[in-house]
Amino acid sequence: KGNHWGYGKENGPDLWHTHYPVAQGSRQSPIDIPRQVSHDPSLGPIVLDYDHCTSISISNNGHSVVVNFDDTDERSVIHGGPLENPYRLKQFHFHWGGKGCDGSEHTVAGNSYASELHLVHWNAVKYTSFDHAAAAPEGLAVVGIFLETGDDHRWLHTITDAMYMVKYKGSITDFKGFNPKCLLPSSLHYWTYLGSLTTPPLHESVTWILLKDPIAVSEKQLGKFRLLQFTGEEEDQRLRMENNFRPPQPLKGRRIRSSN
Ligand code: SG5
Ligand code: ZN
Numbered sequence: 001k002g003n004h005w006g007y008g009k010e011n012g013p014d015l016w017h018t019h020y021p022v023a024q025g026s027r028q029s030p031i032d033i034p035r036q037v038s039h040d041p042s043l044g045p046i047v048l049d050y051d052h053c054t055s056i057s058i059s060n061n062g063h064s065v066v067v068n069f070d071d072t073d074e075r076s077v078i079h080g081g082p083l084e085n086p087y088r089l090k091q092f093h094f095h096w097g098g099k100g101c102d103g104s105e106h107t108v109a110g111n112s113y114a115s116e117l118h119l120v121h122w123n124a125v126k127y128t129s130f131d132h133a134a135a136a137p138e139g140l141a142v143v144g145i146f147l148e149t150g151d152d153h154r155w156l157h158t159i160t161d162a163m164y165m166v167k168y169k170g171s172i173t174d175f176k177g178f179n180p181k182c183l184l185p186s187s188l189h190y191w192t193y194l195g196s197l198t199t200p201p202l203h204e205s206v207t208w209i210l211l212k213d214p215i216a217v218s219e220k221q222l223g224k225f226r227l228l229q230f231t232g233e234e235e236d237q238r239l240r241m242e243n244n245f246r247p248p249q250p251l252k253g254r255r256i257r258s259s260n
């Protein structure tokens with residue numbers, strides 16, 4: 001039942017509030033980042049300690065393509081920036097548009113990017129499991145990275161080459177030794193604010209850290225994302241996975257801070 005949400009006419013973001021009233025809450029994500037955001041000199045650099053290549057698998061959860069990590073210890077964590085504790089990497093996934101369309105969730109001064117990468121981390125100092133953390137105020141930290149169209153990205157093919165194995169909802173395959181460091185832009189300057197998951201259950205548990213610099217990927221590479229399916233292999237209906245993004249939500253007085 002909780003899985004009848006999606007991105008279509010009958011189950012899309014405008015209707016999520018009927019099953020998830022927090023959709024109209026006070027700290028929902030994504031948001032539009034305004035042109036002028038004040039620099040907070042108390043914000044240190046964000047550190048992504050991803051030296052151990054702890055990826056396990058790649059999967060299609062019916063909403064996105066997800067790379068899952070071993071989060072049983074502190075081998076892949078982020079710390080610093082707005083965070084009081086280290087947060088463990090759980091998974092990363094993408095949001096994207098249709099051909100020639102917008103695809104990012106966050107926007108910058110009203111402008112969308114073609115896609116947005118989310119690296120999802122949880123606070124294992126304060127909470128005993130991802131599920132507990134995901135529903136708690138300081139539980140999650142998501143690093144967002146914008147993708148703009150341009151040249152081929154040198155490392156994204158590692159992911160797009162595996163996509164034929166996770167074309168349908170519910171499929172999963174081994175994906176070991178992938179280090180998401182190769183997907184980071186050269187600068188780690190960021191904006192940060194307090195928000196929510198951008199998909200149901202829309203818990204208001206996320207410290208968002210949005211990198212200002214986008215990475216470039218080619219239109220051809222994005223085309224491979226659009227061959228994925230929202231639907232399962234056995235379903236009669238076939239639905240291409242595209243436009244799997246929630247539009248910006250009201251800021252409701254929240255402060256956004258800039259690292260530089
Ligand atoms: C939770 O929210 C979910 C993700 C979901 C994001 O982190 O995590 C879990 O339910 C436990 C693993 O769902 C999954 O990872 C399912 C396997 O991500 C998606 O559904 C992909 C779009 C939403 O996260 S976000 O706020 O960073 N967009
Ligand atoms: Zn996401």
